[in-house]
Amino acid sequence: MLDLLGNGILTVLQWKYLLPLFAGTFAGVVGGALPGVTITMTIIVLLPFTYGMEPLAGLAAMTGVYVGGSAGGLITACLLGIPGTPSAIATTFDGFPMARKGEPGRALWLGVWASFFGGLVGGLFLILVTGPLAQIALAFGPWEYFSLFVLAMAMVAGLAEASLIKGLVATAIGLLITVVGTDPIGGGNRFNFGSEFIGGGFPFLPVLIGIFAFAQIMTDIEKMRQPGAQGEVLAKRPTLSVSHLKVIGEIFGRPFMFLWSVVVGIVIGVLPAIGGSAASVLAYDQAKKFSKTPEKFGTGHPEGIIASEASNNANVGGSLVTIMAFGIPGDAVTAVMLGAMTIHGIQSGPLFVVQHPDLAYGIYAAYILAHPLMVLIIGASTFFVLRLTSVRLAVLAPVVLVLCVVGAYALNNTMQSVYVLLIFGVFGYVLVKAGFPLAPLILGLILGDQIEINLIRAIMTDDNPWLFLTRPISGGLLLAALLSVVLAIWQHLRHQKRTAGEEEADF
C-alpha cells in the first residue's frame, strides 16, 4: 500500500498533474471564499476544463477544488463575518468575534491549520478504509447492491431535509428521469414519446449542472434587491501575521476535541448527502458540550474554530470513501466527480481500486498534496481572495452560466445537452421554490440505472423475491433503510411540534 501511495505521490508531483491540482485548489479556495458560490458550483464551473485532460489530471483538479473549497469558506467567515460556504457557518460563530477582538491572524490560521490536520487525518481514513470496504463490497451480489442503493436513498431522503415525504418525492423524480430513454436490459426505447431528443435518455451531467447551477444562481438573483447582505467588514486591513507553531500548539493542546471533531466529520462524510455543513455544526455542538468552558463559545473561542474546520475538512475524506468503495456519491461534489469519471470511461465502485490502482492512489496522493497547497494558497492570497468577494453578482452570474453552457455542450458537441441543461435549470429552480430537497433527486438520478440493473440481475439469477430479505447483508441493509425512514418520521414529528410556521424555501 505504501509503495502504491509513494508512486501516486511521485506521479502527482509531475507538472502535468500538479498544475491542475494547484489550479483546482486555488479555484476551490476562491470559490469557497466567495459567499454565494458553493463548492458544487466551483466544481461545475471547472468541469469542462477537465474534459480534455487525462483522467488523473482531471480528478486531481476536482480533488483540489474539494479540499480548497472546504477550507476557503473560513477566510470570509473569519475576516468578514460571512461564511463563504455553508460548511463554514459554524466557523463564523467564533472566527469573526476573534478577528474583531484584534486577532484576525490567529482566527484565520487556527481554521487553516485545523483544516489541514483534520483533512490529513480524514485522508488517512480514506487510504486505510477504502480498500477493505471495497473488498467487502466485492462479495456483494445484485441483491446486496440493490439493498445498499435503497439504503442510501432512504438515508438521503430522510436525513437531508426536515420533510421526509418531499425527500421521497424528490427521490422518485430522480429515479423517473433515469427510466426515460434506453432500457438497460433489452436496449429498446421507452417513454420517449417518439422524440429523438430524449431517445437516449437525459444525459446525467447537463441535468446535474442545470439543476444545481440554475437553482443557486437564480436564488441569488432573487435576493439582489435585499439590503445589507454585505456583512460587517473589519475596520481596516488587518495584519494576519501569527506564530504558526503557537497556533498548531493550540490545536494539539486539545487532542480529544480535535480527534472527536475529525471522527464526526468522517462519519458524516461517509453517510451520503449530509454534507460538510452538518459535519461542522455537529462538531461545533459536540465541542461545546464537551468543553470545560462552554460559555466562551460564540465569543471568539479557539475550540469553536478548530472543531468546525477540522470536522469540515475530514468530511471530504469520508465522502471520497463512499464514492471510491461503493460508487455512491456522498454529496453533490462527488456526484460531479462520478460524472467526470464516467466521461473518461471509468466505473466507480468496489472494482475501482483493484482495476485502477494508479488512479485510486493518484486520487489519494492528490488529496494529501492538496492540503499543503491549500495552506500555501491561503497564506499567499488571502487579501486577493478578499478583493474577489467584491465582484458583483451581475458579473459573476453570466460568466458562470456561460461556463455551464460550455460544460454541457462540450460533453458531446451537440446542442441537445444544452437544451437539457436549460430544461432542468428551470425544473431545478421550480423544485427549490416548491421546497423540495435536491440531494435525494440527484442520488436517485445517479443510482437509478444501477438499481434497475441490479434488480433485474437478481431476478434473472433467482426469481424468488424473498432473497432480498433472507440474504443476511441484503436483509440487514433493507432493515437499516426501514429504520432510517422510521427515524426520519420520528424526527419530522418532533420537528413539527417544535415549529409552528414555515419559512420560504431557499437553495
Place this chain on the structure above:
Amino acid sequence: MRLGRDGIAGLIGLAVSLLLLPQALSLPKLPIVPVGPGFYPTIVFVFLGLTSAVLLAQDILAQRRAGSVGAAEIPAGPPRAYGLVAAAFLIVAVYIALLPLIGFRIATALFVAAFQLALDRPRTPAQWAMLGGIAVATSALTYLVFETYLLVLLPRGAWTGW
C-alpha cells in the same frame, strides 16, 4: 377546496405517475428475461404516485386545519426579485436559442452584456465601457481557452458562419 404549494406539487406528481403507469404496463416483455422493460419503471411510477398522494393528502389536511383555526397572519419576508429571475431565465433561453444561429462568440458577448444590463444597469460611461469589456472578454477568453487549448469545437452560427 384550496390547495397549497405542496398540494399542487403532489397533484402534479400523481398525474405524471398515472399518465406513465399504463405505458409502463403496456411495454412488451422480453423473451429471455423474466421481467420486461416496464417492470422497474412500474415500481418507480407507483412509488412516485404513492409519495405524491401522501404529499397531497398532507397538504389538504394542513389546509383544513389552517381553515378551521383561522388563517394566521404570515409575516412578510424580505422582498424577492422574481421579475429579475424571470428576465434572467428569458435571457438564458434566448442565448441558447441564438447559439446555433449566430455562433458562440457573438451570442456569448451579447448574452453577458444583456445579463449584466438586466441585473445592474450601468449609469456612467465608465460603467458602460466595463460592461462591454466584460462581455467581449468573457466571450474571447472562453473561446480561446476551449477552442485553442482544450480543443472543444464551440457552436458556429448558421446565419453568420462565425
